[in-house]
Amino acid sequence: MSQAGVARLAQVLMATWPFLMMGVVSGVDLLAGPQYGFLSLLALGPAFASLVGRVRRTMFIGVLALMLSLLLAMYDNLIGTRQSTLSLMSITGVTAAGVLAAMGRQRRERELANVRSVAEVAQRVLLRPVPRHAGHLRAAVSYTSANADAHIGGDLYEMVTGPGGVRVIVGDVQGKGLEAVETAATVLGAFREAAHDEPDLLRVSERLEKSLNRRLSGEEFVTAVLAESTACGTLTLLNYGHPAPLVLRADGTMVLAEPDVHAPPLGMPDLGAQGPRPHRVTFGPGDQMLLYTDGVIEARDRSGRFYPLAERSFLLADDDPEAALEKLRLDLVSHVDGPLQDDVAMLLLRSRETGDH
Structure with missing residues (x-):
């Protein structure tokens, strides 16, 4: 049984x-008779009702328990x-406590719903949808947060059409929570501005470094891949300690766009190391490139086996890039068969063939 089925079964059991x-x-x-004094145990009904039920339901079950206690006392x-009186007092007290507990739980649920709503708005502002068509490229993006309550985490992506061509970034902020989201916002803000202004990709990355160095402290960092595509059929990549993009050729072959020198x-x-050297990859009509975060390749199934991205790359053969990426995402979730342990961001670029719309 899937985890969703188990969750639904648990909800039904808690309700009944x-x-x-x-x-x-x-x-x-x-069956046992009045000498054993089981009537007070009817208070278990409203006690359990307060765990999942709303105030009215808890009160209804409390009243039902009182009626059962009276009927059994008559029988x-x-x-x-004294036994009947104690039973009624116990049920009344537990029902009152259950109502207060249900009120507190409902208040917390409303607060959580508000947090989720704010997080969803923040996600729409921070991680905007990429254009489906940009220059000679078609694009699609997928983002899945490991934090189910917030729907947003530290992975990031962006796609900007500038004077020199289409520029994209996919990155992963070290850490979790609001600090990671704030760092992602810093990176994306700097990238969106620099991608329009700077003449080459190295200058864009220098702007990102300056913005991050003003904000980050200690051992915080961001892995990222920056890419620039021009109509001449070449992709220029800068890789800052990030998983290498997957390149799928129109003829069906596949390669990893590994940099010559890792940065x-x-x-x-503080490391004093030089930044990455530009790494160029041919990108002709019908070719695809998948940029992704390590949440993809580090996702494990129940036996501890990592997700075999290269083996599953055939799922990207769909004519629609968005449909192709959704197939890959669903396959990843199926592989894990449970909650993701890390955020997952994927951006698929496809060079248009003649006749593509």
Whole structure:
């Protein structure tokens, strides 16, 4: 059974549990007789109801427990006795506590819903959809956050059409949470501005370094790949400690765009190392390039096996880049068969063939 099926089953069990408990207590009381004093255990109904139910449902189950207690007390000839009175008091007290607990839980759920709403707005501002067509390229993007509550994390992407061609970035901020989101915002803001202004990709990366060095401290850093495409059929890449993009040729062959010399991530000036050298890759009609974050290749299945991206690259053969990328994302989620442990960002570039629209 999938995790979604298990979650639905758990919800059904939690919803029926209060009635089941009251039914069991009632049956045991009828079979055992009044001398064992099971009536107070009917308070388990409203107690469990407060865990998942709303205020009205908790109150309804509490009233139902009181009615059952009175009926069983009448059957056992216990009306007006100490045992019956204690049972009614226990049920009333637990119901009142359950109502207060349900009110607090509903308030927290509303607050969480507000946080999710703000996060979704932040995601739309920070990670905008890329254009489906840019120059001679078609593009698609996919983003899946490991933080299910916030829907946003530290992975980033952007695509800008500038005077020199189409420029893109895919990166991964070291760390999680709001600090990672703020760092991603710094990188994207600097890239969006520099990609329009600077004459070459190296100058763009220098602007990113300056912006990050003003913000980052300690051992924080950002791995990234910057790419620039021109109509002449060449992609220029700068790789800052990031997984190498996957290049799929129109003839079906596949290569990793590995740089000749590896460079450290962005935001680590203390290392004193030189930045990456521009790495050029031919990119003709029908070719594709997949840029991605390490959440893709480091995703493990239940046996600990990493996701075999190269083996699954055939999923990108769909004519529609967005559909192709969605197939790959669904296959990745199926491979993990559970919550992702890291954010996943993927950006697919496809060089248009003659007749493409």
